[in-house]
Amino acid sequence: MNVKSFVFHCACGNGRMVVRKGDDKAVLDSGKYVVKTNGKYVGTPHYSQLKLVSIMIAMVEKYERFEYDGHLYHSPEDGGIWTKEEI
Known part of the structure; x- marks a missing residue:
């Protein structure tokens, strides 16, 4: 599984990815x-697709969990193997 391919699909295609930290989410x-943030949607500036990809990849690396296509991915192990759970 390649996280970057998930992010590119969401930035350029028809996918949806969510990164959560408590009640906050991107x-x-x-x-x-x-x-x-804090229970309210925050206006975000328009970013290029490459900037969106870099933002989401950085957040996935920081929080080590994300949701994609009805599944929660978390706790990457050595070699980039993620645990996948159905939501």
Whole structure:
């Protein structure tokens, strides 16, 4: 599994990826980027697709969990193997 391919699909295609930290979340859905902080959606500037990809990859690396296509991926092990659970 390649996390970058998931992120590119969401930035350029028709996928949806969510990175959560508590009640806060960042959503990349078919090229649209939305952030929810303190229970409110925050306006975000327009980013290029490459910038969206780099933002989401950095957040996945930092929080080590994300949601994609109805599954939760978390706790990457050595070699980039992620645990996949159905939501």
